[in-house]
Amino acid sequence: MTEERNPCETALHGVLLDVYGIGVLLLGESGTGKSECALDLITRGHRLVADDIVEIVRESDQIVIGRGPARIRHHMEVRGLGIINIRDLFGVAAIRYRKRIELVIQLELWRAEEEYDRLGLEEQSHSILGVPIPMLRIPVTAGRNVAILVEVAARNHLLKLMGVHAARTFAAHLSGWEAGATGGVSDPDLPTHRQEDTE
Numbered sequence: 222m223t224e225e226r227n228p229c230e231t232a233l234h235g236v237l238l239d240v241y242g243i244g245v246l247l248l249g250e251s252g253t254g255k256s257e258c259a260l261d262l263i264t265r266g267h268r269l270v271a272d273d274i275v276e277i278v279r280e281s282d283q284i285v286i287g288r289g290p291a292r293i294r295h296h297m298e299v300r301g302l303g304i305i306n307i308r309d310l311f312g313v314a315a316i317r318y319r320k321r322i323e324l325v326i327q328l329e330l331w332r333a334e335e336e337y338d339r340l341g342l343e344e345q346s347h348s349i350l351g352v353p354i355p356m357l358r359i360p361v362t363a364g365r366n367v368a369i370l371v372e373v374a375a376r377n378h379l380l381k382l383m384g385v386h387a388a389r390t391f392a393a394h395l396s397g398w399e400a401g402a403t404g405g406v407s408d409p410d411l412p413t414h415r416q417e418d419t420e
Contacts, residue, residue, distance in 0.1 A: 229279045237270040237287040240375040244320040249328030261368035269307045270320045272297040279350040288319040331362035
């Protein structure tokens with residue numbers, strides 16, 4: 222749900238965190254575990270910017286900044302615990318007042334009939350105030366450690382910013398290997414064995 226203010230400001234229902242220096246905005250329907258995931262990330266040393274309501278301003282054609290409303294800043298609502306104050310519980314190192322939004326993660330309840338990206342080759346984006354932000358869709362189901370997935374997503378985003386795209390490299394390597402295999406060329410990354418070694 223989006224609350225429009227003016228062309229350069231808006232507010233979204235979600236959670237904004239600083240994960241490895243990347244501003245990660247968690248979006249999703251109520252009950253997908255956004256706050257619980259955020260709390261898990263905070264206990265791992267990452268920093269909360271805003272929970273529940275994220276106020277967003279566009280500072281340039283490519284930069285949007287998120288922050289928490291002053292009246293609820295540093296607070297989180299966690300089902301079963303109620304309202305908690307992150308700064309009081311974990312100290313000032315666990316919070317930030319504002320952060321650039323660089324990655325959007327959409328948490329979705331797992332649906333068997335839904336198709337999810339399995340290779341990471343699809344590049345999706347989420348537009349905020351006209352600024353396209355890279356987006357990932359993560360299905361949520363019992364037993365999945367969403368906090369670890371968010372951490373890995375942030376690390377992988379950092380690699381992409383440095384020009385390292387694991388999925389594309391893997392796909393190119395696989396295509397080259399398959400082309401070589403038809404010509405009788407073996408994969409150089411696989412160890413070679415004599416037949417007697419495997420008997």
